[in-house]
Amino acid sequence: MLRKILAVDDSALIHQMYKLFLSRYKNCKLVSAMNGMEALEKLGQESDVDLILLDINMPVMNGLEFLQRVQKETAYQSIPVIIISTEGKEEDTIRGLKLGAKGYVKKPFQASELHGLIEKVTAAS
């Protein structure tokens, strides 16, 4: 059951793409945040986030720090996180995975790739 997806990325364009890719995907709602700090706030406000799509390089609070914090909160630590990766930053992705992210997809990705990974990751939980 995928009710809400929280997308965290500092690029307005990426959020637009998420809208395109996910608005009719499994009937779920999409919530967006521009950086880790905002994402934490949104987590506090929105009650039923089932998945987090997480960019790493963001101002104010980056993805890894956000992930660290989320892992400490019992309320949030069970929400699966997918890291949106970029080439050249493999190490960040690995770190994210070690911190508890369930999977990753590299930019640029197609809708089908994103959907595929979401299936894999949410099936497990």
Place this chain on the structure above:
Amino acid sequence: MASARKRSTKPRGETSPPELPAAEPAPQRWETSEETLVFPADPLPDSGTAARFVLPASGTAEEILARAEMSGLVAGLPQAEPLQSESGPAAPATLSFFSSAQSREEKTVVATEHLATFFLDREEYGVDVKLVQEIIRVAQVTPVPRAPEFIRGVINLRGRIIPVIDLKRKLGLGEFTEARASRVVVVKVKERLIGLLVDGASQVLKVPVSVIEAAPEEVVEIDANFIRGVAKLESRLIILIDLVRVLAVELRDAEELTRG
């Protein structure tokens, strides 16, 4: 490193500025180096030292971490997936921004204090060299009417007008009298430039923290608040001054002072 169009910012003063330690590049907020994290107690998991491999387009944690464990410390490309993204020459993925962070970890750290020293009468004093911008000869000091006695006046420092303080007066050591060896130590504290009148410049040196002790009884004339400690070297004793405390009055907020 040559840089063709760099504009020279060297001061035109007579004495060359004391050597300042090279600034380390600040961690940029876009990067995820250790320094930017808020929980120092929870260091980021190491991604595996020199292993710089190219990841497939997507993957789950189980798949990737297992593979990473197996490849261990071996640098190179462990998997067979073709590289999809790069269309140009295979950019060696070694161009990671972490190389600088990691090499920084390897440097051994020995605690030292980097000091700039000078003389007041016959005693030697030291301040953190990072605060010292330059040391110059005492040029024309323009007195400021009805200023407190610590402020001897102002001087023209390459177009900037800075106050010049009688450090001896501040420390209760009498009064500054100009002589040939007299100097002005220009310090930058809290973004403000202030000149300190001293009887002579000494040198810039690094002292290991181990030789710094609390000030002994002998140094009783000076207010204990102003002293951070003394450095005991073989043949000399350097009294370390807390400039921020000494200049507390001068460094007061603009509002506080002008409201008077």
Place this chain on the structure above:
Amino acid sequence: MSDFAVSSDLLNIYIEDARGHLEALDHCLLTLEREGFEAERLAAVLGPLHTLKGNSGMIGFSRIKDYVHRLEDVFAAVSEQRVPLDADLFDKLFSGASALRDAVERAVQAKAETRDLLAEKGALDRLLTARPPQQALAAPAQALAAAPEAPKAEGRRVAAEQYVSARSSMVRVDFAQLDHLLNLVGELIIFRTKLHDLAQHAAEESHKDGAARDLLEAVQQVANVSSQLQESVMDIRMLPIRHVFERFPRLVRDLSHQQGKQIELILEGQNTRVDKAIIDEIGEPLVHLIRNAIDHGLETPAARVARGKTPTGTILLQAAQESNQVVVTIMDDGSGIDAAEVRRKAIARGLLKADQAVSDREAIQLIFAQGFSTSETVTEVSGRGVGLDVVLKSIERLNGMVEVETVKGVGTKFIIQLPLTLAIISALLVEVGDRTYAVPLGAVVESLKFDRSEAHRINGRETLRIRDRLVPIVSLADLFGLPANDVGQRRYAVILGRGEKRIGLVVDRLKGQQEVVIKALDVSVSGAAFAIAGATIMGDGRVVLILDVAALFDARRQDKSALRAPLALAPA
């Protein structure tokens, strides 16, 4: 290839972002070129590049993405000092940035990539591989070097077009650079003046010598041009005062709602241009004055109607240029200031003696006195309850003046006069003993010679009769605690004016008029010193202090004996 259509919406978002990132790239390159290697600056450009890369990839512009990736590589290499910041690098980076911009704009236009950036990418590759001594890569480097001319030329040509057809005809300038330019102009003026003096001196000495006169003429021309240069540079720093005014409608709206009053704000003269330094500082005092007007001046709709006024009150905020000044007026049609009320408060606060006879007009000036407004007169709305004394100080710090006119029951008007620019003023140089001081010419009404015997002591104060007026005089030597000059009978008095008031400043010598560049004094000095507004640097490098005329008037008003005690501050 992609499973979504690249819509206009998407492209719009992309191009907006991209333009910003490209701007950041340009800015970084310009700064690096100007100031050399700086780790933080390099780090700051990586973020935008990274986002641009990601975005370009997502929208399907893979060639652009690849190129940006290569740019990132280059910057990383520079950051790690594997590649030097030399002319070759800048050449490639600047033309690369232009090419990138071009490619991006075209791609968005055509909704598909039309330009490959292979040549530019090759150039960057060469940068990356040329330096480290790796033999394996020598061959490709040479191969790439085979056709350097054509792409390079094309890149440059395109770049020129791009800059010309760029969005605006403006150039972005760092304010610090402008300040520096102004400093240079200021110094030029100092030296020009000196040159002029010398030339004049030479011309006088040798009456028949044509050469000296030619010199003087040439120097006049230099003086002319440097004045124009000064004006031009000052002009660049000028911005319309709209920048300050634009936040006020919101402020007025919020405050009037809070207080249940109906207030209309009228703004006039928003295009009046004012030095940026003033724009930065004038906002706060204006906010306080507006708050005061709404808080104490304007009445509630009911009260207004009872008085026969319209229920909606008006605040008029007006800016206008008059000769070399800017005049900002804040006028409200509220309840005005009651002189009797002010008198009462002033006596209560010890600012006025009960039996002191002052005209209504003078009494009202007391609202600017320190200590006049206390917590009692402060409401929650006025915030920290900043009194008008702070407003006065702020304005005087800008070398300006403020006056108030009011009619009880009808309204109040504050008139603020500010110099057009801060940095350079005309000053009269005076000497006391061996010390020189500069008196801002704007405050000087006249200067005259007098004989000591002409001064009379009236009510314990030295006074001079000038035409039909008795002007109190004060010795600068006394004020500053300098040894008095007892030699001779001749003295000079510089008559200073502030509104209707006059003071004569007695000095030993007058040294002529000069334009001086005002240099800031460290706060530890300006706060502690008495009657010093700033300092300037003479042609010979000497520092000359500039008098704070307002402080002189204030001191005059207070008990002068207080000035005799040395101002010793207790050590911290």
